[in-house]
Amino acid sequence: MFSSTKQKAYFCRMKTIDQINFEGKKALVRVDFNVPLDENLEITDDTRICAALPTIKKILDDGGAVILMSHLGRPKKGPEDKFSLKHIVSHLSDKLGCPVKYINDCIGDEVTSEADKLKSGDVLLLENLRFYDEEKAGDKTFAEKLSKLADIYVNDAFGTAHRAHASTAVIADFVGNNKCFGYVMANEINNLEKVVNEGERPITAIMGGAKVSSKITIITKLMDKVDKIIIGGGMSYTFAKAMGGSVGASLVENDKLDLALSLIAEAKEKGVELLIPVDSLNADAFSNDANTAVSDIDKVEEGWMGLDISDKTKSLYREAILSSKTILWNGPMGVFEMDKFAEGTKFVANAIADATAQGSFSLVGGGDSVAAVKKFNMQDKVSYVSTGGGAMLEYLEGKELPGVKAINN
Ligand code: AMP
Numbered sequence: 001m002f003s004s005t006k007q008k009a010y011f012c013r014m015k016t017i018d019q020i021n022f023e024g025k026k027a028l029v030r031v032d033f034n035v036p037l038d039e040n041l042e043i044t045d046d047t048r049i050c051a052a053l054p055t056i057k058k059i060l061d062d063g064g065a066v067i068l069m070s071h072l073g074r075p076k077k078g079p080e081d082k083f084s085l086k087h088i089v090s091h092l093s094d095k096l097g098c099p100v101k102y103i104n105d106c107i108g109d110e111v112t113s114e115a116d117k118l119k120s121g122d123v124l125l126l127e128n129l130r131f132y133d134e135e136k137a138g139d140k141t142f143a144e145k146l147s148k149l150a151d152i153y154v155n156d157a158f159g160t161a162h163r164a165h166a167s168t169a170v171i172a173d174f175v176g177n178n179k180c181f182g183y184v185m186a187n188e189i190n191n192l193e194k195v196v197n198e199g200e201r202p203i204t205a206i207m208g209g210a211k212v213s214s215k216i217t218i219i220t221k222l223m224d225k226v227d228k229i230i231i232g233g234g235m236s237y238t239f240a241k242a243m244g245g246s247v248g249a250s251l252v253e254n255d256k257l258d259l260a261l262s263l264i265a266e267a268k269e270k271g272v273e274l275l276i277p278v279d280s281l282n283a284d285a286f287s288n289d290a291n292t293a294v295s296d297i298d299k300v301e302e303g304w305m306g307l308d309i310s311d312k313t314k315s316l317y318r319e320a321i322l323s324s325k326t327i328l329w330n331g332p333m334g335v336f337e338m339d340k341f342a343e344g345t346k347f348v349a350n351a352i353a354d355a356t357a358q359g360s361f362s363l364v365g366g367g368d369s370v371a372a373v374k375k376f377n378m379q380d381k382v383s384y385v386s387t388g389g390g391a392m393l394e395y396l397e398g399k400e401l402p403g404v405k406a407i408n409n
Contacts, residue, residue: 014189015180015407017055017154022064026118028150029055029182030167032157032387033070033088041087048159049092051387055156055182056096056123065118067150069106069167070157071130079104079131089125100125106132107145115149129167136163138170147174156182161403162391172406179407184387189404191384192395195363199326201227206321206348208233209331209368212256216263218330221397223266228273228320232313232333232344236277236297237306239264245298248282250306275320277313280306281334281341288338308334309344321351322358328396329382330366336375345372353381365392 031052036044043049052068059066073083086102093100098121103114106126118124129135134142143166147153153175155161160168172179181189195203203226207215212235222229231239237250242260267274280297282304283290294310295301309317321327329352333344349372356362364373365386379385386392395401 014186016186017058017180017182020062020152020180022059022062022152024063024120025152026065026067026115026150027059027152027154028067028069028146029059029154030157030160030171031055031068031070031182032159032184033068033085033092034072034159035088037073037082037087041082043088043091046091046095048387049088049095051184052156052182053095055154055184058183059154060098060121060123063120065120065122065124067115067118067124067126069126069129069146071135071160072128073130075128075130077133079127083128083130085125085128092125096123098123103127107142112149129165135166138164138166140166140170140173142166143170144174147171151178153179154182155179155403155407156184157403158185158188158386158388158391160391161185161188161388161401162394162399164402169402169406172409181407185403185407187384188386188388188392189395191363191386192388192392194361194384195326195328196225196396196398199225200361201326202324203326204228204230204320204324204328206230206232206317206327206329206352207331208235208329208333208345209366210234210251211253212238212260212263213253215331216256216259218393218397219263220266222328223270223272226272226328228275228324229267230275230317230320232277232309232317232348233331236280236309237300239276240297240300243276243298245296246300246302247298247306248300248302248304250280250282250300250304273320275316277309278316279310279312281308281310281344283307283341286335288340290340292340307338308341309347314344314347317348318351321348321355324355325360327352327355327360327362329362329364329369330393332368332372336368336372342372342375346376349373349376349378349382353378356382365389 234251237247242257334341336342336345
């Protein structure tokens with residue numbers, strides 16, 4: 001299960017739900033139920049709810065009671081019906097196979113009285129934490145009120161672990177040692193550690209997506225950790241232009257050309273192989289119906305825009321991926337939402353799947369690469385799909401996440 005003794009040591013240091021017997025106890029679990037809802041307030045993707053089920057079930061199986069708290073959406077000021085967690089109660093209940101009680105607040109006398117009444121096997125869902133400004137502000141009084149609802153605090157919301165909010169971090173000040181990670185958090189940390197500190201070499205990071213500006217910090221930090229960095233997506237054209245190429249109407253950040261050059265120089269200095277596309281699939285419009293043509297990446301014609309990698313790049317990237325023992329993938333290779341420009345992303349996903357089948361460890365994370373893996377139905381062909389987004393990127397950058405620190409300290 002563990003790739004090294006150092007990793008095993010880290011995993012053993014983490015206080016997880018497995019080290020606690022919840023019999024006769026009430027657990028207050030911070031989950032991430034921030035699920036997308038359609039205009040009829042129906043859940044369109046229940047991945048986050050399903051992810052939390054093992055943690056809830058473990059507590060119930062032990063003979064404990066569960067109080068669930070989460071945020072949903074971005075309420076501006078106070079309660080808003082469309083962001084109420086009441087919309088997920090019946091789905092959660094179906095998934096758990098038991099009734100779920102719901103209360104339309106998360107603190108106050110009524111909530112305390114409902115929490116007091118809970119018996120072994122009961123599940124209570126509180127209302128959206130962000131109906132109180134105190135949640136995001138990390139307010140101590142609010143956090144303390146939440147902490148009083150149960151005997152043990154469980155943090156299982158990796159998606160918000162990079163925020164020092166009342167329910168994700170500050171609350172830990174009021175629970176003594178009665179705190180631990182749920183399975184989602186433990187799994188995320190365990191798998192991210194396999195890349196950040198325990199990765200078997202060679203380690204390759206594949207960075208795609210729209211803009212270099214949103215990936216600078218992570219690319220710079222990864223230079224100290226990985227052997228190869230593969231660049232794809234819109235940001236490739238900023239690199240190509242910086243090196244003197246013509247990129248036509250491709251997405252370019254003209255104010256980041258120097259930065260692209262300095263990343264190239266830094267990679268050289270640190271002995272990191274930086275792979276930039278050599279060819280490009282170009283379109284005469286940003287449309288799935290556009291005419292297409294292939295060119296070298298530095299010879300995109302005027303009026304044409306590069307929307308995917310092409311064959312030469314694909315085979316170079318496949319070779320680099322197959323010779324890696326640890327692979328991190330963040331961001332698509334092209335405009336994968338349009339079928340005409342999804343091939344590069346699909347090809348890279350397949351190469352990662354093949355490397356994984358040969359025994360390499362692969363972690364996919366960040367909104368759009370996760371969406372791509374789902375679109376191609378390849379979730380089971382990579383080692384781990386991180387649900388973290390911003391939290392995952394900050395962890396990879398080497399930051400100590402407030403939600404993780406709160407439990408570890
Ligand atoms: P990000 O959120 O930065 O990971 O960017 C993901 C977005 O980048 C996706 O919506 C892609 O369609 C887009 N993208 C990828 N390649 C290109 C490209 N060559 N030109 C414009 N957009 C791109």
